Amino acid sequence: MDIGKRLSLYLENNGYSKKMFCHIYGFSYNNFVSMLKGNSPFGLKQLNKIHEALPKLNTHWLLYGEGPIELGGEAQTFSILKEEGEMYMNKDDMMEFILLKYLENENIQKRIVKIYKDDIKKKLTEEKFKQE
Structure with a gap:
């Protein structure tokens, strides 16, 4: 899973639509969606802006997919690889899966x-x- 997918997952699990997030934090919607899809790279400026907008988001997780999703807390979302593809789960879904x-x-x-x-x-x- 890449940065765009992790960020999309985080936004979705925290109640943000892409448009709402862009509007609130001053991102160009088309550029933002292009970065989420992996068509454009995330630059340092965009990553800093995301960090300022989402201070609880663990940037190490965002960049590398390692560690808890949020700083100072337990991981809220898990990703499980299955044969048919990737499936994303919140804590309740993960407990059911386990x-x-x-x-x-x-x-x-x-x-x-x-x-x-x-x-x-x-x-x-x-x-x-x-x-x-």
């Missing part, structure tokens, strides 16, 4: 089945006592 991966483990599945069986037995026993 949980689903965890549930693919056969031992975990067996433990879950045992928990359900034990729960069903308990409920059946309680129901039987209620009827007596």
Whole structure:
């Protein structure tokens, strides 16, 4: 993932449309979109302007894709590479992804089945006592 994709992802996850961001912070929309698409390089002037506009944004992450997305906090967004391409996730989506991966483990599945069986037995026993 390049700078433009990371910045687009950050803006989207923080509620900015590209037009709104350009309007608020004085970027030319066409030039900005061209940089986001990778058709034009980000210059030092633009990167400084982005840094001033988004002080929480970790510029190391923006440039290299390493470390937390925001300074002084935990990463808010994750990128997971899948066979069919890149998929971007927020924290809730990431937790769901981790949980689903965890549930693919056969031992975990067996433990879950045992928990359900034990729960069903308990409920059946309680129901039987209620009827007596």
